Amino acid sequence: MASISYKCPNCDGELLFDPASQQYKCEYCISYFTQRQLDDMGQEQAQEGGQSEREQDDAVVYHCPSCGAQIVTDSTTAATFCYYCHNPVVLGGRLEGRYLPDLVIPFEITKEKAVEGFLDYVKKKKFVPRAFWNKEQIESISGVYFPYWLYDVTYDGSVQGEAKNIRSWRSGNVQYTETKQYRILREGQVTLKNFSVNALKKANAVLAQGILPYRFETMKPFRMGYLSGFLAERRDVEQEEMQSDARNTMKHHAKTLMADTITGYSSVTVQNAVFRETDEKFRYALFPVWTITYKAAENNVYYYSMNAQTGKVCGKLPIHYGKVLLASILSALAVFAIGLAGGYYLW
Amino acid sequence: MVKCRSDQKKAAAGILAALFLIVYYIAPILAAQIGTVYDDANILTEEEIAELDGRLSAFMEESGWNVFAVTTDHTGGKTARQYADDFFDRHSADQEDGAALLIDLDNREITISTCGAATRYMTDQRIERTLDQAYDYVSDGAYKDCFLQMLTGLCSAYEEGIPKGQYNYDEQTGEVSRYRQITLAEALIAGFVACMVGVIVFLSIIGSYRLKFGVSGYDAHQFGSLRLRRNENNLIGQHISHHRIQTSSGGASSNGGGARSKTHHSSSGRSHGGGSRKF
Numbered sequence: 001m002a003s004i005s006y007k008c009p010n011c012d013g014e015l016l017f018d019p020a021s022q023q024y025k026c027e028y029c030i031s032y033f034t035q036r037q038l039d040d041m042g043q044e045q046a047q048e049g050g051q052s053e054r055e056q057d058d059a060v061v062y063h064c065p066s067c068g069a070q071i072v073t074d075s076t077t078a079a080t081f082c083y084y085c086h087n088p089v090v091l092g093g094r095l096e097g098r099y100l101p102d103l104v105i106p107f108e109i110t111k112e113k114a115v116e117g118f119l120d121y122v123k124k125k126k127f128v129p130r131a132f133w134n135k136e137q138i139e140s141i142s143g144v145y146f147p148y149w150l151y152d153v154t155y156d157g158s159v160q161g162e163a164k165n166i167r168s169w170r171s172g173n174v175q176y177t178e179t180k181q182y183r184i185l186r187e188g189q190v191t192l193k194n195f196s197v198n199a200l201k202k203a204n205a206v207l208a209q210g211i212l213p214y215r216f217e218t219m220k221p222f223r224m225g226y227l228s229g230f231l232a233e234r235r236d237v238e239q240e241e242m243q244s245d246a247r248n249t250m251k252h253h254a255k256t257l258m259a260d261t262i263t264g265y266s267s268v269t270v271q272n273a274v275f276r277e278t279d280e281k282f283r284y285a286l287f288p289v290w291t292i293t294y295k296a297a298e299n300n301v302y303y304y305s306m307n308a309q310t311g312k313v314c315g316k317l318p319i320h321y322g323k324v325l326l327a328s329i330l331s332a333l334a335v336f337a338i339g340l341a342g343g344y345y346l347w
Numbered sequence: 348m349v350k351c352r353s354d355q356k357k358a359a360a361g362i363l364a365a366l367f368l369i370v371y372y373i374a375p376i377l378a379a380q381i382g383t384v385y386d387d388a389n390i391l392t393e394e395e396i397a398e399l400d401g402r403l404s405a406f407m408e409e410s411g412w413n414v415f416a417v418t419t420d421h422t423g424g425k426t427a428r429q430y431a432d433d434f435f436d437r438h439s440a441d442q443e444d445g446a447a448l449l450i451d452l453d454n455r456e457i458t459i460s461t462c463g464a465a466t467r468y469m470t471d472q473r474i475e476r477t478l479d480q481a482y483d484y485v486s487d488g489a490y491k492d493c494f495l496q497m498l499t500g501l502c503s504a505y506e507e508g509i510p511k512g513q514y515n516y517d518e519q520t521g522e523v524s525r526y527r528q529i530t531l532a533e534a535l536i537a538g539f540v541a542c543m544v545g546v547i548v549f550l551s552i553i554g555s556y557r558l559k560f561g562v563s564g565y566d567a568h569q570f571g572s573l574r575l576r577r578n579e580n581n582l583i584g585q586h587i588s589h590h591r592i593q594t595s596s597g598g599a600s601s602n603g604g605g606a607r608s609k610t611h612h613s614s615s616g617r618s619h620g621g622g623s624r625k626f
Contacts, residue, residue: 125555125556127552158577163580174589176587177589178586178587179588180585182582183580184581185581186575186577188573189573190572195565209564213566249565253565253567254571256567257567262580315556317556324549327549328548329545332541332544332548335541335545336537339533339536343530343534343537344527
């Protein structure tokens with residue numbers, strides 16, 4: 001498997017994907033290149049490093065195409081940085097063949113905006129220990145492409161049920177209640193698109209699920225260049241492992257979508273729902289995430305992640321339990337005082 | 348010499364004043380008083396006075412109130428209520444809480460005059476209940492038993508405690524003074540709710556710092572589309588039921604004064620409660 005880095009045709013500097021301009025940028029001569037230009041440059045511009053020397057368990061060793069240093073990665077890493085020259089390295093071989101993604105959503109939020117968003121998020125959280133905010137921590141924020149499965153499905157189905165309309169009125173001292181019963185039938189075609197399932201088993205994969213959804217209309221056909229300047233993970237969840245759950249979940253959504261058209265009744269009971277897949281498609285995609293991993297003193301690992309397209313955040317933050325306890329006790333005391341005052345003055 | 352005579356005159360005036368006080372205030376009291384019973388009308392036997400005194404003293408010790416059983420056949424033109432109020436004020440100048448139970452043969456009236464905390468306990472309803480029970484005895488001439496009934500009413504009220512929502516209503520000014528208290532039940536409920544709030548606050552803060560697992564976040568309405576071939580709503584049944592609405596006739600009238608203690612002011616200005624009944 002080869003490691004790739006993209007070189008500027010003007011100065012031979014490293015090309016990185018720039019989220020702000022959605023183009024490739026040379027950090028040295030400040031040149032910008034579109035995806036088409038990069039495609040035209042072709043493989044001859046992409047410098048290839050050596051083959052992997054050793055693949056043992058999860059650790060794999062590559063040679064950096066820029067400085068020749070050894071790069072050690074785990075088996076799902078698809079893009080990284082050289083530890084010595086800090087140049088971006090795309091491990092192209094990791095995303096070939098059946099691991100070649102169909103689609104990608106490029107980064108749209110820059111690192112600066114991600115840091116800003118992180119600070120806003122943490123500042124709102126009053127019970128985070130101060131140490132969590134330190135500069136080093138914030139600078140360790142990384143842009144990572146996480147792997148997802150996308151599931152599109154079309155169903156032919158029907159929903160049958162019973163609905164009631166109850167009307168009540170009063171005449172003199174007699175109360176009348178009219179109940180009308182209806183038999184309901186809905187039949188037709190339901191199409192559901194872009195159901196995203198995380199395709200990484202790693203512990204911090206939960207981060208990838210918490211920041212869904214993405215704006216899928218901006219998805220692009222996959223190009224290796226988008227990974228330049230970011231980290232990337234290759235999937236380790238195969239279609240066979242997730243398809244059964246995905247199908248069940250989508251069938252439930254299809255039923256809900258069709259049943260939601262039964263409106264204007266006091267009560268609705270769905271008695272029978274049948275859905276049959278007439279078309280389905282699984283696609284493999286990489287979506288962008290800004291993430292910080294934080295190891296606390298007690299060896300607990302905390303996470304923060306941001307959808308690098310929509311800015312939605314998700315995290316598991318360290319908690320200052322003393323502060324939380326104090327806030328709880330103060331709340332309880334305030335309620336107790338209000339309760340006693342109520343008992344004294346009102347009741 | 349002149350000075351000496353003047354001193355003697357002053358001393359004589361002092362003695363006279365003292366004698367006057369003794370005659371006017373103390374002598375009538377001493378005439379038939381044992382402890383808390385003042386039988387100015389001489390209608391109780393010594394045994395009855397002793398028994399009443401024992402019962403009154405026991406209750407006074409328990410409640411910390413001053414309670415007097417008084418009889419009179421000459422109120423000096425005062426109403427029974429005025430007489431009872433003034434009697435209590437005179438004999439319990441340093442203690443506000445208590446009551447004077449009066450059998451007034453002059454006005455042929457029995458009276459309970461309450462003061463301080465006793466007014467809170469002896470609401471109008473309880474005064475009426477007590478007078479109802481005492482009335483039967485006084486009209487039969489059973490004066491000791493009449494006092495015992497009044498005392499029993501007082502004891503019951505003390506044991507029952509101040510009723511919820513009690514208020515003093517000043518007949519003269521219309522002023523209302525509510526009795527405010529926190530019952531044990533209220534304190535326990537407030538404590539329980541406070542603990543629950545504390546726990547909820549704790550858990551919700553911790554929860555907001557955790558990831559939410561198991562939420563797919565998939566919005567079928569946003570990412571799905573629907574094309575209906577059949578959309579049928581067929582009426583298959585209809586029925587109408589009816590029932591007569593029960594209306595309450597008359598409506599419950601307020602018993603007026605369940606928690607109220609009417610008060611008035613005695614000649615000394617003290618606030619008194621209580622009530623009286625002619626026999």
